[in-house]
Amino acid sequence: MDELRLDGNAAAGPLGEVFSFEVTTAEYACRGCGRAGRLGEAMVYDVRDLGIIIRCPGCDYALIRLAPNRDRYLVDLGGTSYLTTG
Amino acid sequence: MVEGFFSRGFRGRRRNQDPALPPGQYLEDGFPVLSAGPTPHTPLEEWDFSVVGEVDEPKRWSWEEFRALPSEEITRDIHCVTKWSKFGTRWEGVSVDTLLDGVETSAEYVTAYCDGDYTTNLPLEEVTGGKAWVAFAYDGEPLEPEHGGPARLLVPHLYFWKSAKWVRGLQLTAYDIPGFWESLGYHNFGDPWREQRYWGD
Ligand SMILES: [Zn+2]
Numbered sequence: 001m002d003e004l005r006l007d008g009n010a011a012a013g014p015l016g017e018v019f020s021f022e023v024t025t026a027e028y029a030c031r032g033c034g035r036a037g038r039l040g041e042a043m044v045y046d047v048r049d050l051g052i053i054i055r056c057p058g059c060d061y062a063l064i065r066l067a068p069n070r071d072r073y074l075v076d077l078g079g080t081s082y083l084t085t086g
Numbered sequence: 087m088v089e090g091f092f093s094r095g096f097r098g099r100r101r102n103q104d105p106a107l108p109p110g111q112y113l114e115d116g117f118p119v120l121s122a123g124p125t126p127h128t129p130l131e132e133w134d135f136s137v138v139g140e141v142d143e144p145k146r147w148s149w150e151e152f153r154a155l156p157s158e159e160i161t162r163d164i165h166c167v168t169k170w171s172k173f174g175t176r177w178e179g180v181s182v183d184t185l186l187d188g189v190e191t192s193a194e195y196v197t198a199y200c201d202g203d204y205t206t207n208l209p210l211e212e213v214t215g216g217k218a219w220v221a222f223a224y225d226g227e228p229l230e231p232e233h234g235g236p237a238r239l240l241v242p243h244l245y246f247w248k249s250a251k252w253v254r255g256l257q258l259t260a261y262d263i264p265g266f267w268e269s270l271g272y273h274n275f276g277d278p279w280r281e282q283r284y285w286g287d
Contacts, residue, residue, distance in 0.1 A: 045122055049168040053122045067270045069284055074271035
């Protein structure tokens with residue numbers, strides 16, 4: 001019995017809500033050094049059409065990596081141990 | 087970084103008919119700076135270059151030892167995945183063949199690692215046989231930090247993100263380990279002539 005295991009579509013509502021938030025005031029903790037802060041105060045490296053890397057102001061760890069990929073983006077949130085939605 | 091925004095302004099003249107220009111590329115006269123993080127400023131007395139991983143014995147050179155190795159002048163066209171190409175760039179560097187001379191390995195892949203967190207992965211056979219160098223001079227001058235100095239990898243036959251700035255060593259591996267951009271949607275191999283920009287190209 002696997003009634004509790006649904007497919008990804010079942011999460012569409014909450015995920016859609018979660019992924020449209022005010023980014024600048026969102027809070028994060030850095031996986032590199034544990035520091036917590038607001039995303040708007042992190043350091044952004046805009047790599048000329050290649051991607052955007054958001055780094056921790058404390059230790060330079062890559063918090064969020066974003067790259068254009070044809071008509072969409074790839075996002076790696078792996079450098080944050082959490083991210084608040086706004 | 088702001089330099090990203092500003093350098094977007096320059097566009098070389100289009101010469102798409104030029105047979106030396108891979109598909110989808112345009113010719114750039116300047117040398118755009120692309121950095122995914124802060125520019126490291128490792129003092130030369132702390133700098134070293136290592137060959138590690140699947141090797142019988144790791145190798146290490148100080149800056150002085152590295153610069154005493156035989157070096158070559160290299161003139162090659164370079165091609166960035168962001169679509170600019172630059173013809174006839176002039177470098178001086180140590181061939182990766184020289185750095186791997188005498189290294190016994192069964193590895194088939196190599197990860198170039200750098201100051202900062204940048205890595206890029208390549209099949210070993212793409213950096214041997216006179217195809218790759220660790221470059222320390224550009225256009226007759228010591229390589230500037232913004233262009234990867236004191237030394238960067240130079241693999242001109244692949245998209246330029248493979249030519250890792252601020253390189254500090256090569257890790258030889260039995261398995262292929264996708265690097266900084268390769269793990270974020272960019273092609274694992276990156277051949278400009280086959281326009282291998284993204285996963286699936
Ligand atoms: Zn940190």
